[in-house]
Amino acid sequence: MLDKTIASLAEAVQDVPDGATLLVGGFGASGIPTELLCALLDQGARELTVVNNNGGNGPIGLSQLFLAGRVRKLICSFARSANPAQPSAAAFAEVYRAGKIELECVPQGIMVERMRAAAAGLGPFFSPVGYGSQLAAGKETRVIDGRGYVLEQPLPGDYALVKAFEADRWGNLTYRYAGRNFGPVMCMAARTAVVQVDRIVPLGSMPPEQVMTPGIFVKRVVQVARGDRA
Amino acid sequence: MSHYRPLTREQLAQRIANDLPDGSYVNLGIGMPTRLARCLPQDRDIILHSENGILGMGPGGDEIVDPDLINASKEPITLIPGASICDHVVSFTMMRGGHIDITVLGAYQVSADGDLANWDTGTPDAIPAVGGAMDLAVGAREVWVMMEHTSKKREPKIVPRCTLPLTGERVVDRIYSDLARIDVTPQGLLVRAMVPGLDADTLQALTAAPLRFDEPLAVLSA
Numbered sequence: 001m002l003d004k005t006i007a008s009l010a011e012a013v014q015d016v017p018d019g020a021t022l023l024v025g026g027f028g029a030s031g032i033p034t035e036l037l038c039a040l041l042d043q044g045a046r047e048l049t050v051v052n053n054n055g056g057n058g059p060i061g062l063s064q065l066f067l068a069g070r071v072r073k074l075i076c077s078f079a080r081s082a083n084p085a086q087p088s089a090a091a092f093a094e095v096y097r098a099g100k101i102e103l104e105c106v107p108q109g110i111m112v113e114r115m116r117a118a119a120a121g122l123g124p125f126f127s128p129v130g131y132g133s134q135l136a137a138g139k140e141t142r143v144i145d146g147r148g149y150v151l152e153q154p155l156p157g158d159y160a161l162v163k164a165f166e167a168d169r170w171g172n173l174t175y176r177y178a179g180r181n182f183g184p185v186m187c188m189a190a191r192t193a194v195v196q197v198d199r200i201v202p203l204g205s206m207p208p209e210q211v212m213t214p215g216i217f218v219k220r221v222v223q224v225a226r227g228d229r230a
Numbered sequence: 231m232s233h234y235r236p237l238t239r240e241q242l243a244q245r246i247a248n249d250l251p252d253g254s255y256v257n258l259g260i261g262m263p264t265r266l267a268r269c270l271p272q273d274r275d276i277i278l279h280s281e282n283g284i285l286g287m288g289p290g291g292d293e294i295v296d297p298d299l300i301n302a303s304k305e306p307i308t309l310i311p312g313a314s315i316c317d318h319v320v321s322f323t324m325m326r327g328g329h330i331d332i333t334v335l336g337a338y339q340v341s342a343d344g345d346l347a348n349w350d351t352g353t354p355d356a357i358p359a360v361g362g363a364m365d366l367a368v369g370a371r372e373v374w375v376m377m378e379h380t381s382k383k384r385e386p387k388i389v390p391r392c393t394l395p396l397t398g399e400r401v402v403d404r405i406y407s408d409l410a411r412i413d414v415t416p417q418g419l420l421v422r423a424m425v426p427g428l429d430a431d432t433l434q435a436l437t438a439a440p441l442r443f444d445e446p447l448a449v450l451s452a
Binding site for chain 1: 260280281282283284296297298299300303304315316317318319322325326350355356357358359360361362363364365368369395396397398399
């Protein structure tokens with residue numbers, strides 16, 4: 001019997017090794033797997049490379065991993081606090097300015113497409129995004145039919161940590177509204193996608209055409225109980 | 231000395247919103263352009279896109295409608311009837327693949343060739359953060375810039391060549407400032423409209439790149 005449900009958050013992340021590359025979902029406060037990140041903090045893995053759109057979102061979750069010195073490198077499109085009045089990425093700024101973390105700033109859509117390339121079995125690809133800018137520095141470029149392109153590398157993950165809405169025991173997923181954001185591509189691009197959900201539902205209860213991530217891309221699902229809420 | 235009054239941000243937002251065609255798909259950049267969402271003409275279908283997978287975004291408010299309904303600036307928003315939600319792969323396919331008709335972006339500098347600098351102020355200790363700006367700049371069918379004509383230090387923001395880090399080369403189609411609407415053409419910058427009372431010499435003095443002036447020149451107003 002195929003059953004991807006995991007009983008606890010701790011079990012869901014227990015084998016993440018030091019040095020792993022983690023694809024972490026979420027955009028702003030929406031779709032962040034905060035409880036899985038807290039479980040990873042307790043688990044203790046170090047020297048992590050984290051791929052996330054933002055430099056944390058408030059004091060809980062990624063920010064704790066930054067402050068605890070667990071993250072060696074962040075691959076990110078927007079590591080700054082969007083609103084200086086609510087500094088969501090303050091912990092990252094502190095660690096970055098102290099020289100304790102490496103930052104690779106990537107255009108958001110290129111971060112996505114590099115993961116998609118890895119997920120879809122593709123190699124490097126040419127993109128016009130960032131051509132002529134400092135984010136293209138050190139990358140191969142080529143002019144094709146008069147347009148400049150930058151060669152971008154696939155971005156696979158060892159693990160994905162994703163938040164979805166509902167899952168069944170095969171790992172089929174739905175997401176709430178814009179909480180979907182990076183979830184589908186990160187599940188596809190990681191060898192082991194670990195997904196926290198609000199609800200685990202019986203197999204066969206999801207309308208097939210409404211499944212947003214087919215279970216083949218998901219290894220583990222864990223339901224976040226009310227007491228687990230970060 | 232000419233006597234003129236720059237448009238307020240509200241007036242400028244209203245003017246740009248009035249220029250959006252019926253049936254267009256539009257992405258509003260973070261910062262000043264998000265104001266357009268509140269002043270779209272009611273007699274047209276204008277479909278707003280937000281990079282986090284929302285097509286058919288309604289105006290935002292200060293109250294959180296749903297924690298999973300936010301815009302690119304992470305502010306709470308609503309959906310309009312006919313809205314759809316997608317993931318980031320599909321959302322950036324819309325942005326990069328020429329499916330968005332118009333994006334309205336803020337800018338630090340725009341060059342005479344339409345080069346855009348809007349992601350990095352060049353301050354030494356700034357943390358680099360590009361978001362979706364570069365994807366939009368190369369991928370939207372038209373890039374409109376919304377900005378104040380000069381910086382807070384009264385320095386020109388329309389320049390012969392950008393000195394700040396570039397977002398994209400030759401990507402801007404038109405500039406709406408609080409003083410003028412200027413199109414980027416193969417022959418250089420063409421002023422299409424100015425606020426009442428402003429004369430050509432005064433506008434040129436506030437602009438570091440050479441300007442040509444359309445005849446007749448339209449009035450820039452809300």
